[in-house]
Amino acid sequence: MVILKIFATKFLIDAEVAHHFKEICDDLALKKDSWACFFIQFELDLLSAESSQFQSNSKAALKQIEATRKKVQRSNESIKVPPELLTRIDEHCKLFNFTRPMLVEFALRNASERMQLDRKLSKRRADLSPLYRLERSASNRKTRTERINLIKNNLVVGTIRQSRK
Numbered sequence: 327m328v329i330l331k332i333f334a335t336k337f338l339i340d341a342e343v344a345h346h347f348k349e350i351c352d353d354l355a356l357k358k359d360s361w362a363c364f365f366i367q368f369e370l371d372l373l374s375a376e377s378s379q380f381q382s383n384s385k386a387a388l389k390q391i392e393a394t395r396k397k398v399q400r401s402n403e404s405i406k407v408p409p410e411l412l413t414r415i416d417e418h419c420k421l422f423n424f425t426r427p428m429l430v431e432f433a434l435r436n437a438s439e440r441m442q443l444d445r446k447l448s449k450r451r452a453d454l455s456p457l458y459r460l461e462r463s464a465s466n467r468k469t470r471t472e473r474i475n476l477i478k479n480n481l482v483v484g485t486i487r488q489s490r491k
Contacts, residue, residue: 334359334404335412339431341401346438354441359406365437366430367411373418373482376474381484383423391428391483405430422482432481440467 351358373380383391407415415426468476478484 332406337427337430341399343435344403347434350441365433369433380482384485387483
């Protein structure tokens with residue numbers, strides 16, 4: 327039996343996204359690292375399946391995305407990522423010219439927007455709260471086209487023209 331050591335990897339991501347994601351995991355009693363890896367894998371699968379629709383980011387596009395990310399407060403988050411997933415992340419980062427933190431932030435933001443914390447549930451049925459939230463997240467799921475558009479607008483922008491000054 328082979329035992330792979332999984333080391334924590336640090337990602338500098340939007341502090342608000344990280345906080346909301348942790349809050350959801352705590353509220354639903356989910357393991358943060360496993361859940362984060364699941365959503366990262368989910369986005370990588372779509373990138374792989376639809377790779378012909380995406381054009382790799384130019385240097386200018388990557389610079390613009392990074393500049394947008396720097397405008398928000400960021401926190402250094404540690405996530406235990408299996409080596410094979412980290413390798414896959416690196417392959418996609420190289421192929422589409424984006425960074426690991428950009429992908430992680432994108433995946434966690436999409437997951438957080440889908441999973442809403444609803445405090446309106448009655449206290450008598452608090453035991454059903456996680457099931458109710460998970461059920462609602464399924465109805466909040468974006469279509470494949472909407473997800474592709476999100477990727478094109480936020481992660482794999484492609485080529486943008488630099489403005490002449």
